[in-house]
Amino acid sequence: MSLEEIKKQIEKLRKEIKRHDYLYYVLNQPEISDYEYDQLMKKLQDLEKKYPQLITPDSPTQRVSGEVAKEFKSVKHTTPMLSLENTYSSEEIIDWEERIRKILGEQKCEFVVEPKIDGVSCTILYKNGLLVLGATRGDGETGEDITLNIKTIHSIPLSLRESSKYQIPSTFEVRGEVYIDKKDFEKLNKKLQDNNEITFANPRNAAAGSIRQKDPKVTAERPLKFFAHSTGLIEDKNLKIENHLKFLEICKEFGIRTIENFKLCKNIEEVIDYCKKWQEERDKIEYDIDGMVIKVNSFRQREILGTTMKSPRWAIAYKFPAQQATTKIKNIRVQVGRTGIITPVADLEPVKCGGVTISHATLHNFDEIKRLGVKIGDTVIVERAGEVIPKIVKVIESKRTGNEKNFKVPEKCPECGGEIVKEKEEEVAYRCINPSCPAQLIRGLIHFAKREAMDIEGLGEAVVQQLVEKKLVQDFADIYSLKKEDLLQLELFKDKKAQNLLD
Ligand SMILES: [Zn+2]
Secondary structure, eight states: OOOHHHHHHHHHHHHHHHHHIIIIIISSOSSHHHHHHHHHHHHHHHHHHHOOOOOTTGGGSSOOOOOOOOOOOOEEEESOOOOOEESHHHHHHHHHHHHHHHHHHTTTOOOOEEEEEEEEEEEEEEEEEEEEEEEEETTEEEBBOHHHHHTTTTOSSBBBBHHHHHHOOOOEEEEEEOOOOOHHHHHHHHHHHHTTOOOOSSHHHHHHHHHOOHHHHHEEESSSSEEEEEEEEEOSSSSSOOBBBHHHHHHHTTTBBBSOOOEEESSHHHHHHHHHHHHGGGGGSOOOEEEEEEEEEEEHHHHOOOOSSSBBTTTEEOOOOOOEEEEEEEEEEEOTTSSSSSEEEEEEEEEEEEEEEEEEEEEEEEEHHHHOOOOBTTTEEEEOOTSOOEEEEEEEEEOSSSEEEEEEEEOTTTTTOOEEEEEESSOOOOEEEOOOOOOOHHHHHHHHSTTTTOOOTTHHHHHHHHHHTTTSOOOOGGGGOHHHHHHEEEEEEEHHHHHHHHO
């Protein structure tokens, strides 16, 4: 075969793979099995290996770079990535509409309402159809260049899809959210846990941590997804975008996944109804949402409305109220933190709250117990607000039976039996002052290993616990004098992993 023929064959393969990516990631209508897809990829990889001179930057094989970033360069955004003003009630949404009315007068105004996904805001930029930049929001003016990591996300095309309807613009920039589905998040945490690695508190943290990995290979293994929801800089004389719905349609034509479950509303009553609908059904969506975004559909009207220093006037966020449930306190126990601080935790009778079952709540400190007047056995209202650990908001005193017990601050540390001292300067804090308290050492080491600067790979919670239990580590300096034989004594610690940690 001539080089010309090989080139044609490679191009055909790439086109086919891109078509299947589009069907799978954008339209959610795959036509082939994963196996068949992998076969196509393998064929392409083999050919490119033989003819590396034919590799192009937008080839599907080029998603994962071998480069490792030392630091992320900062990039100034083409137009500011503004944040939205928040509202918390229908009244506030109506107030917002009235403010708009004052500017727009009698003009008819339509709104697009979409779920507010709890992810990481990013911008992606295409020049002449080729993905050239991916960046975080940063402070809104300047973000970080994370192009290599953005490229690993399959719902972001490396080059824009050829459309029969629209010509590819010279500059096409879209903004959206990088996120992780709830199910994928659970699988990811399970995998991290099995590998004795640090797990994430919630899908948002997992997405944020994954998109800022220095090594794109790590990012590529994370189940990141992307939705476009806003325009960035778009330069083209031929491309007329009159409104938001048209923008979403164009994105889709170009192969970029757009926000799902949006609705065009003719008036503010419809807007409020749609917000309330998702407030009730938020758990049915496969990713975390914390509210809805309401936008004026017409781009001409958006221009008239303009922006304030911080936010556009033509869009607003409606935040869902916190989720509450009623349950009973089975017990109150204490935890020892890495600095020896003792914090009370309530064990609850498991209760469904906002789609998840919760079985414990934080009480922050001992003054909080006093302030709430909470006793063991009390019926209480617990609240989940976004990503934080549930907290107790209120005791329902009418439910008391007389069998409730007061909680007493323990005199001895539950972990080491050491003395507990009340801090003078801060009256609410109690502390275990035993310097070799194993609970403090374990939490301290985990904290130490988690700090990005340290970057000690493989030093997860389970490993730390075993190191301390087996007395292999008695202070921080011991970590660096660990020997392979020490690590091999640990359960679940494979030879390769031991070497990793020592390198
Ligand atoms: Zn202790």
